[in-house]
Amino acid sequence: MHIISILLGIIIFLNIAFAVVMIFRERRDASSSWAWLLVLFFIPLLGFVLYLLFGQNLSRYHMFQWEDRKKLGIERLLSSQLEQIRNDTFEFRNETERDYKQLIYMHLMNNDAVLTKDNLVDVFTDGNKKFAKLLEDIEQAKDHIHLQYYIFKKDQLGKQLLEALTKKAQQGVKIRILYDDLGSRGLRRSFFAKLRAAGGEVEVFFPSKLRWINLRLNYRNHRKLVIIDGQIGYVGGFNVGDEYLGLDPKFGYWRDTHLRIQGPAVYAVQTRFILDWNQAAHKRKIPYLPEHFPEPVRKGDSSMQIVTSGPDSEWEQIKHGYIKMISTAKRTICIQTPYFIPDASLLDALKIACLSGVEVKLMIPNKPDHPFVYWATLSYVGEMLSSGARVFIYDHGFIHAKTIVVDHEISSVGTANIDMRSFRLNFEVNAFLYDPEIAKKLHDVFHDDIALSRELTLEDYDQRSKLIRFKESISRLLSPIL
Structure with missing residues (x-):
């Protein structure tokens, strides 16, 4: 009984300590803090385990290193655009940009999202058409292909895409694939063996340290990005899987929206991929090379900002x-x-x-x-x-x-x-x-x-x-x- 009393005392002390840490260090919103306090006090031991799995606050960690922005001129361009908008000297392309300058300013100020112009944008709402165009772009790649998906499945589409990427790797094109550990659960590294043998690289975002336990289970990389030769970028809702082609009877036709971008905005898409890759790849980080940021081909009239968010950030x-x-x-x-x-x-x-x-x-x-x-x-x-x-x-x-x-x-x-x-x-x-x-x-x-x-x-x-x-x-x- 004496040992049990000591153990209970330790558990109570640890719960109080965790509660203090959560309130004074994590700086959550009040509703979230109260929810975790209730979990910790009413489910003492299990509550701690749940907190480790689902409750960590990543905003205090510097996960993505931005020091190379100076090499790309991003910091200088950001400062210039912010200053020009403040002074009302910014050259807006049209009245739409001018009418929404506060939105543009907010993304510049809080997300380092440069406003890019002269972009050509294609809109895809059908998975078959989107992946047909992606495979066509992959076939034309000359230098590199960077591909990131939340879900990458070992099915008909996944195998077709991997085969196309492996072929390009054998031709000397640099291939990098990044996928999320939870979104692509069930996917094994052996699936990419031929690609790796051809010189391709594959990394996993927030992989499990132990087979059945992932302490960052609640924080997933939901982004879907493709960058080809630094000239073409893809962003949107389609993942890699047969259901996105409408082949899953459970869902039927899959209606999604995806963008294919050409122009200066591809710089921002490329930068986001490199940041995510370098977080996951501790030994094979991507340097900011000129071939990753070639002179953009200005083909269109669309202006845009590529905006990102995540649990590592103070702002939503x-x-x-x-x-x-x-x-x-x-x-x-x-x-x-x-x-x-x-x-x-x-x-x-x-x-x-x-x-x-x-x-x-x-x-x-x-x-x-x-x-x-x-x-x-x-x-x-x-x-x-x-x-x-x-x-x-x-x-x-x-x-x-x-x-x-x-x-x-x-x-x-x-x-x-x-x-x-x-x-x-x-x-x-x-x-x-x-x-x-x-x-x-x-x-x-x-x-x-x-x-x-x-x-x-x-x-x-x-x-x-x-x-x-x-x-x-x-x-x-x-x-x-x-």
Whole structure:
């Protein structure tokens, strides 16, 4: 009994110590702090284990080293653009850029997201077309191919892509593949044996130190990036897997949105890949070489900023960008997202837009790939309907697109869902585009998708069963960790 008392005393002391550390060092928001305090005090030993797996705060760690920005001239360009916007001497290409200079300034100030011009942007909404073009670009590569996906599967598409990359490696093209350990669970390093034998390199983001235990389980790299010869960049929602070609009977047709970029914005995509790769590859880091940043071919008229966010950062940059877009809307907001679990700030911004007379349209899937997430989404959808938003349920398969279009003028496309996981826990990347032509194209795509959807009205929502209401209530309680 004496030994048990000592052990209990030690456990209580450790719990108090962890609570003190969490409150005074981690500097979380109050709701998150209270949640972890309850876990630590009501589940003493298990609570500590859960905290190690899910509760670590990465914002105090310097995960990504930016000292090489001077070599690229990024710091000088950032300072110049910020100063010019402050002094109202910045040369905006059009009225759209000028109208949204506060959004541009915010991304410059808090995310080091340089505004690039003269970009050519192709929009893909079909996986077959996107990967056909990607394979074509891979075939034409001369110097290097950098490829990063959250999910990389060992299936028909994965094997086809790997075969194409291995062929280019055998031709002397430098191939680097980075994938997420959790997103690509089940993928073994042996899958890339031929690529490695041909000189290709493969790294894993936040790999498990032990086979069944990963202390960074809750923080995943959700980015999807491809850079070819420093001249072509891809960013968007498609991962590598047969379901993204519509070949999975469970989901049917897979509706997503992806961008193919040519122009100066590829510098930003390349920089993001190099930062992520160098974090994962401790011994084979990528130097900032001229061939990684060749003189961009200026083919288009699109202006954009490549914005990233993650748990290592003090700011929720992509969420802040969404809120700023929403708050500036005067006529329309069109949102497509597979998960709609906004925090209070984003939800309030959307409600205020609705109540101010802005036409807010939201499109979500008709089926869950994660049940709790789906029921939590429906609970928030109810609040949007009550505020006057129009909600559409996509019935032609599964919609995975992450897009926002405001007033037919600006848009955002990338990897960030509208949920707290994307805003706070995942490493994400979005393109913010200041191009009315791209915005109109995405707006037209949204309305084409309406023809394949059914509208959910407030009357329909109010008639849902008690069982659904119960599922929504439980899932909403879990929403901060979904």
